[in-house]
Every structure is written in structure tokens, then in C-alpha cells.
Amino acid sequence: MDDDDDYGDDEPPSNPLDSYREDWVEIYGKTGSFEDETEILPMRHTDGPIWPESWPMNLLQVFSVKVVEVMGDLQWPLDVYGVVAVRDSLDRKRNILFCRERDDCQTLLQASSQDKVLSYHAFVYAYLTNNGFARREVESTEHSTLEFTFAHLAYAVEATIIIHVVQGSTDFRARFSARTTGIDEDVVLLDSGDRKVVVADDGLVVLQRRVVVVEEKGKLNLRVEASENGSDTVVGKQMSFSARPALRSEGRFVLGFCTMSVIVAWSVLP
DSSP states (O other), X not given: OXXXXXXXXXXXXXXXXXXXXXXHHHHHGGGOOTTOBOOOXXXXXXXXXXXXXXXXXXXXXXXXXXXXXXXXXXXSSEEEOEEEEEOOTTTXXXXXXXXXXXXXXXXXXXXXXXXXXXXXXXXXXXXXXXXXXXXXXXXXXXXXEEEEEEEEEEEEEEEEEEEEEEEEOOOEEEEEEEEETTOOOOEEEEEOTTSOOOBOTTSBBOOSOOEEEEETTSEEEEXXXXXXXXXXOOEEEEXXXXXXXXXXXXXXXXXXXXXXXXXXXXXXXX
């Protein structure tokens, strides 16, 4: 039976992302473009004042987006580019999780020179009572299956992580991660793999991600596993900070070949 017989005189169902885009434009289009990024920046209340309406609130922590399967004529490894974003109820605009241009692909496990759609999809998450633990949502499209890992945290605050190399070598590889005491799941801030970590002229470590959320009465655990280029010795260090509604917490990673300062800037939302 062909597609025309399936749907009669009606148009076949559109892609969920197209449907979502149409709904968004109809409801929120007067406020800006569908491609606009959020204007709510981190650290809004780090230095105060904290107004009465700004208290710990329900927040969503996104841990990872993983390609678990490719189908059709796609094969591993893949060079991936494009945008992965989430929207929330604060301003309905894009919070970017992944954004790469074609000439700056991320290699997963080189694809052919002919571009193919890996995923063109959208889904909606509406929290109910599944607070405080990691949830996995598997979404399949024509060419791939993606797994999203996230958690709904009630009464949570924002933590912006800033790391500088203050002494020693800047020639190293590293993996930086964060997790909260209540959920057994890492948020990867940076994993340089076999590449050198990018360190700015002022010593700032360029993280792929620097903002996470933490339960109001919980703790933020930060960990680094690093090795100086030319050495096979991996040094691991970790530290813990109690969540705060504002101000900053400070610490240091002393790795032997270098010392890093760590600042966590706390803020409530919005």
C-alpha cells in the first residue's frame, strides 16, 4: 500500500520539529525568531540583590545527548555538525547544548563527503513527579536513534564554573566533570581526549560547558583527570562545594604539573 492510500486526501503527518516550529511561531513568533538564543544569561543574581521572587526553583539538568544507533546508509565513524538545543518556560528561546559548523565537525567513533541528515526531530518533556533522578529518553528517526539523559531537580540553583591555570604547564589533556550528590550521573564540562586543552592567554580553561544546576540543599562535586602531554600518568583530583543562592565558592586543583583555580558562581533563577 502506498503513502497516498495510507492518508487518503490528507497530508501525511509532518515531522515533529516542523510541527513544533509551526506552533512556536504561531504562539511566540511576535517576540522574535525561532532561531533566537535565550537572553537569560548565567550569574544574574551572583552578586545580588536577591529579590523576594527569586528563589530556588524547578530546573532541568541535561547530562548528555548520545547517538546510540545509525541506520540506512549512515556508518560509523560520523562527522557531526548542526544544533542541539532545549527551550524552557522562562523565555521560550534556544539554550544551546551543541552547535558546530560544517568545517568544525565533531567526530563520533570521517563520514562520506556527501552530507546526510542524522536527526531532524523534537520532543517535549513535561515533568510530573520524577524528581531527583536521571531519566533517559530514546528518540528514533529515519537515520538514527538518540538518547537524551536528563533530570528534573526541584528547588535548585545555578552554578557557573570558571577554571584558570594559575601556575605551571598549560600543555595537558584533561576531562572535567561535575555531578550533584543526589544523582549518580556526570555532566561532562570538557573531555579533550587526545587533544591539548585550550587555555586562553589569561589562563582560562575553555570548557565546552560551564553551567550546571544543583539541588538547593545539595553539593556540587567537581572532578578533573589530567595528564601532561608526553606523559602517561593521569592525575585525578576532586572537590566539593555546598550549594548557595548567590556569591562565589573557591578552590584549587593541585595536579603537580600545574595548579588550577576553581570559582563556582552561584545564582538563583530567573
